[in-house]
Amino acid sequence: MCALVYWLGLGTGGFHSTEAHRAIPAYEMLDHARGLDDWLVPRMFEQPYLRKPPGMPWAIALASALLGETVFAARAVSALACTAMALLAFCFARRWFGPRAALPSGLACALMPVLWESGRAAEIEALNNLGTMLAALFLIDALVFARSMRTKAMSAIIASLGIVWFALAKGPASAPVVLGIVAVVCVQRRSLRPLGGALWVTLVPALVVVGALFWLIARAASVQPQPPVTQSPSAFMFEPGMLVGVLTLPFAAFGSMLPASFALLFPWGPDARTEANRDHPDWTPDRFSLARTLALAWLLAVLVFMLFGVRNPRYTLPAACLLPPLAGAYLSGLGSWLVPTRNRIARVLTLGRPAVLVLALLIGAFVYVRTIEANRRATSATPVGAHIADALGPFLGTTDRPVTVIADDAIEARPELLLALERSARAAGHDLRVRWIPGFGGELPADLPDGPVLALLRVDPESPEAGIPERSAPWFQPPAGLKDPGPWRFHKYSAGIYLISLDPFAD
Numbered sequence: 001m002c003a004l005v006y007w008l009g010l011g012t013g014g015f016h017s018t019e020a021h022r023a024i025p026a027y028e029m030l031d032h033a034r035g036l037d038d039w040l041v042p043r044m045f046e047q048p049y050l051r052k053p054p055g056m057p058w059a060i061a062l063a064s065a066l067l068g069e070t071v072f073a074a075r076a077v078s079a080l081a082c083t084a085m086a087l088l089a090f091c092f093a094r095r096w097f098g099p100r101a102a103l104p105s106g107l108a109c110a111l112m113p114v115l116w117e118s119g120r121a122a123e124i125e126a127l128n129n130l131g132t133m134l135a136a137l138f139l140i141d142a143l144v145f146a147r148s149m150r151t152k153a154m155s156a157i158i159a160s161l162g163i164v165w166f167a168l169a170k171g172p173a174s175a176p177v178v179l180g181i182v183a184v185v186c187v188q189r190r191s192l193r194p195l196g197g198a199l200w201v202t203l204v205p206a207l208v209v210v211g212a213l214f215w216l217i218a219r220a221a222s223v224q225p226q227p228p229v230t231q232s233p234s235a236f237m238f239e240p241g242m243l244v245g246v247l248t249l250p251f252a253a254f255g256s257m258l259p260a261s262f263a264l265l266f267p268w269g270p271d272a273r274t275e276a277n278r279d280h281p282d283w284t285p286d287r288f289s290l291a292r293t294l295a296l297a298w299l300l301a302v303l304v305f306m307l308f309g310v311r312n313p314r315y316t317l318p319a320a321c322l323l324p325p326l327a328g329a330y331l332s333g334l335g336s337w338l339v340p341t342r343n344r345i346a347r348v349l350t351l352g353r354p355a356v357l358v359l360a361l362l363i364g365a366f367v368y369v370r371t372i373e374a375n376r377r378a379t380s381a382t383p384v385g386a387h388i389a390d391a392l393g394p395f396l397g398t399t400d401r402p403v404t405v406i407a408d409d410a411i412e413a414r415p416e417l418l419l420a421l422e423r424s425a426r427a428a429g430h431d432l433r434v435r436w437i438p439g440f441g442g443e444l445p446a447d448l449p450d451g452p453v454l455a456l457l458r459v460d461p462e463s464p465e466a467g468i469p470e471r472s473a474p475w476f477q478p479p480a481g482l483k484d485p486g487p488w489r490f491h492k493y494s495a496g497i498y499l500i501s502l503d504p505f506a507d
Contacts, residue, residue, distance in 0.1 A: 001012050001086070001107060001110045001111065001348075001358075002023040002079075002082065002083040002086050002110045003083075003104075003300060003361070003364065004270070004365070005082075005110055005111065005116065005119070005365045006078075006079040006082050006110075006119045007043040007079050007081060007083075007118055008369075009070030009157075009271070009293050009369060009394050010072055010075050010079055010120060011070060011071050011075065011094070012377065012460065013071070013374070013377025013378065013380055014071060014377065014381070014382030014383070014416055014420075015074075015122065015380055015382060015416040015419075016122075016376050016377050016379050016380045016414075016416070016491075017069060017121065017376065017379075018382075019074065019075075019121055019122040019123060019416070019477055020022075020122075020414070020415040020416035020419055021044065021049075021051075021415060021421075022056045022057065022060060022074070022122050022123060022124065022185070023053075023060055023064075023074040023122050024044045024045065024051055024415055024419055025043060025044050025054075025057040026042075026056075026057040026058070026059075026060035026064060026074070027055060027060045027061075027064065027069050027419075028042070028044065028045075028046075028251065029042065029058075030053040030061050030064060030065060032068070032355075032383075034218070035250050037220040037223070038218075038236065039054070039058070040054065040217045040220040040221075041054070041220045041221050041224060041228060042054050042057045042216065042270070042277060044229075044411070044415065044436060044437035044467065045407070045411060045415070045435055045438035046222045046433075046435050046436065047226060047433045047435075047437075047438060048221060048227070048228035048229065049226075049228060049229050050229065050230050050319060051215075051229060051230060051231040052124060052169075052170060052231075053167065053168045053169065053171055053217070053321055054168065054217070055124075055127060055165070055168030055169040056077070056123075056124045056127055058168075059077045059127055060077055060122060061072070061304070062073045063076050063077050063442040064071040064291075068343070069182065069472055071122070071156075072280075074122035075121060075122045076121060076123075076378070077122065077126070078121055078122065078123060078126035078127065079117060079118050079119055079120065080117075080168060081119070081127050081128075081129065081130040082109075082110070082115055082119035082126050082130075083110075083124040083388045084132050085109050085115075085129060085133050085481040086106045086107075086110040086132055086319065086324075086501070087378035088107065088109075088130075088134070088137060088223065089104065089105045089106050089109040089133075089324035089328065090102045090103065090105055090106030090109075092105070092141070092325050092327040093105030093106070093127060093139045093324070093328035093329065095139075095141075095145070096145060096287065096290055096325060096329070096451030097287055097290075097291075097325070097329040097332060098264075098287075098332065099126055099438060100282060100332035100336070101325070101329050101331070101332035101359065102328065104327065104354065105324045105325050105328025105329070105331075105400045106324070106328070107358055108259075108260045108263075108323070108324040108327040108328060108331070109260075109324035110322070111358065111361040111362065111365065112257065112260050112320065112495075113258075113318075113361070113364060113365075113368070114257050114320060115320070116128070116365055116368055117368075118317070118372060118374070118489065120373065124169055124170050125314075125317055126172075127169045127172060127220040128166050128169040128170040128173060128318065131162050131165030131166030131168075131169055131174070132159065132162065132174040132177055132318040132321050133162075133176060133321035134158060134159065134162030134165060135159050135160075135162030135163045135165070135166060135177070136159075136162070136177050136178070136181060136203075136297070136322060136323070138155045138156070138158040138159035138162060139155070139156070139159040139178065139181055139182075139198075139199075139202055139319070140158060140181055140185075140293060140294070140297070141155040141159075141164075142155035142198040142201075143181070143182075143185045143194050143198055143199065144185060144290060144293055145288075145290060146198075146460075152198045153238075155198070155200040155446045156199075156201035156202045157201060157202075157205070158200065158201070159202045160202045160206040160209075161206075163178065163202070163203070163206035163210070164206050164210055164213075165208050165379070166318070167206075167210045167214075167241065168210075168213065171229075173194075173315065173318065174318040176302075176304035176308070176318075176319070177297070177301045177307050177318050177319050177321070177322070178297070178299070179304050180296075180297045180300035180302075180303075180304055180319070181276070181293075181297045181301075181303030181306055182194065182195070182199065182379075183241060183300050184293055184296040184297045185293065185299055187290070188232070188292075188296075188337075190292065192253040195314055207439065210495075212377060224454075225447070229438055230329055240480045241309045242309070244310055244311075244363075245311030245312070246306055246311045247306075249302060249305060249306050249310060249313060250299070250302050250303070250306070251453075252313040253302050253305075253313045253316040253319065256313040256314075256316075256354055257320050257381070257420075258274075258459070259327075259349065259357065260323040260324060260326075261323055262327070262349050263295070263323060263329070263330050263331075264295050264298060264299070264323070264326070264327040264469045266291075266295075266330045266342065266346075266413050267294075267295045268292075268295075269278060269287065269290040271341060271342050272288065273288075274331070274339055275288065275337055275338060275339055276288035276289075276343075278337060280334065280336070280337040282337055283333060283334055283336075283337040284427075286391070287308060287329065290293060290329075291329050291330070292327055294322045294323075294325060294326040295322075295326060297322055298319050298322045298323065298326075298341060298354040298436040301316070301318075301322070301401040302316050302318040302319055305319075307425045307437030310392075314400060315447050317383050320336070322380040325403070331345070331346070331350070331354060332356075334346055334347070334392075335386070336351070350444045360497075363472075368399065372385045374490070375389070376393070377490060379490075379491040380416060381414040381417035381420070381490035381491065382413075382416050382419075382476040383420070383422025383496075384417055384420070384489070384490040385416065385417040385419065385424065386421070386424040386484075387484070388417075388421050388456075388487065388488060388497060389420070389424035389425040389428065389430075389432075390419045390424070390428075390483065390485040391482055391486075392425065392430075392454075392479060392482065392483075393428060393483065394480075394481030394482070394483065395480055395481050395482060395499075396428075396430040396478035397430075398480065398481070399502075401431070401450060401451035401452065402432070402433060402449060402450075402451045403425075403430065403431065403433070403451055403454065404433055404434045404435055404448055404449060404451060404452070404453050404454070405432060405433070405434045405435065405438050405450045405453075405454045405455070405497075406435050406440060406444075406454070406455045406456070406457055406500070407434060407435075407436060407437070407440070407455070407457070408436065408437055408438055408439065408458040408465065408466045409429075409439040409457070409463045409464070410456050410457070410458050410493070410495050411436050413458065413463075413490075413491075413493050414491060414493065416492055417456075417490055417495070418434045419434075420454065421434065421456070435448075440460070440465070441456070441468065442468050442471065442475075442476075444500065444501065445478075450503070451503075452499065452501065452502050452503075453499075453500045453501045454479060454497055454498065454499055455476065455497070455498045455500050456467075456496075456497045456499045457469065457495060457496055457497075457498065458493055458494065459487045459495060460492070460493050460494040462492075462493075463493070469496070469498055473501055476498040476499070476500060477498060477499050478497070478498060478499065479497065479498075479499045480499075482497075
């Protein structure tokens with residue numbers, strides 16, 4: 001099922017949205033890394049880039065080293081992460097709730113619509129979600145399910161690795177899930193004892209490793225010739241005017257994670273207690289308590305996101321890792337230990353039979369890939385970048401010196417434009433490099449190499465770069481022999497290219 005949902009057609013279409021922001025730093029690591037600092041501090045077009053930790057560029061670099069620097073390889077990281085999540089859900093549902101729960105849990109994960117976009121894109125979310133699932137499910141196993149000290153210790157150690165994993169993928173974005181699990185276990189036991197033992201085995205090594213890695217990254221960033229581009233986590237938190245979105249976050253998160261989130265409705269009420277106390281081998285009080293732990297942990301995790309001012313349900317996606325085992329647990333009760341009323345409700349929610357729901361979701365995945373995803377990939381700026389390289393051909397053929405293309409806002413908008421420009425020009429035999437100058441306003445930096453300098457500027461009204469050519473004339477002129485004068489449209493943006501200098505060191 002994962003092969004059908006995540007892997008088919010994975011390499012079609014160019015990079016779009018922010019995919020190239022993840023892939024280009026990986027390519028620069030492979031092509032230009034000479035030491036540890038080059039791996040600790042990703043670069044995008046020679047500019048140190050630390051808006052996100054380096055976990056995803058590392059993963060794409062590994063995939064690209066094995067499969068080539070292709071769109072498929074970059075997206076394969078996410079597809080593999082979602083496949084591993086489905087297998088984890090299968091294994092934990094089997095361990096916690098019995099064999100009947102395993103397949104429904106794995107399918108609930110593989111076919112969760114909210115995962116389709118991130119699982120088929122070269123984005124951070126799927127890698128982060130896999131690390132979160134490792135941390136969350138193994139932590140619950142260590143604190144709630146495991147009986148022997150050896151098993152508790154092993155689960156706690158793997159949960160610790162999961163925390164390191166998601167911290168390197170997306171920083172503290174998944175911390176509310178861990179906090180929610182710890183809080184639920186303490187509340188259920190009416191004790192603070194869970195704060196010791198296995199939890200220390202999980203948290204202490206994770207915090208030490210994460211702290212050491214982030215210290216190394218900060219040290220490497222401090223010696224870079226340009227300050228890294230960064231982004232504070234507060235950019236995703238509360239801002240004035242967002243109160244309604246914050247207050248409605250639990251409902252939006254529940255809706256975004258359907259149909260697996262329907263399972264959150266089942267561990268409550270007198271019928272749920274009746275099921276737990278029935279003499280049935282497939283549903284015991286311990287399994288009921290574990291199911292309630294998963295449901296409460298999801299709710300508290302979302303509430304923690306609320307307290308941090310998150311309003312976009314997309315940022316609650318890490319909590320989705322708690323739902324597939326819960327869904328598998330209750331789907332295993334169909335026609336078995338569910339009381340008649342709740343059995344009928346479950347039948348309705350599964351469209352009569354689980355197989356019908358699986359088929360409907362698979363059809364939904366096919367429609368998503370052929371329509372929504374296809375439309376998004378059609379916005380890729382890759383073809384436009386290749387066209388600009390071709391238009392520059394006559395100018396590039398007039399010089400035997402390296403040509404530097406400076407850009408800023410176009411890179412922020414769609415960096416695949418510059419990636420395609422650079423690669424297409426080099427494939428045609430021209431020595432062209434792209435340089436990202438954040439905040440470029442028309443002034444040349446002092447560390448440019450000898451040779452012609454071009455500026456690729458956004459000229460659409462939404463960009464502050466639109467007025468630079470007029471303000472800086474006559475120094476900004478179209479390159480000689482340009483086949484197509486532009487401006488060139490890509491997605492909702494427009495760009496033009498200008499010759500700044502044939503010799504950046506001339507007066």
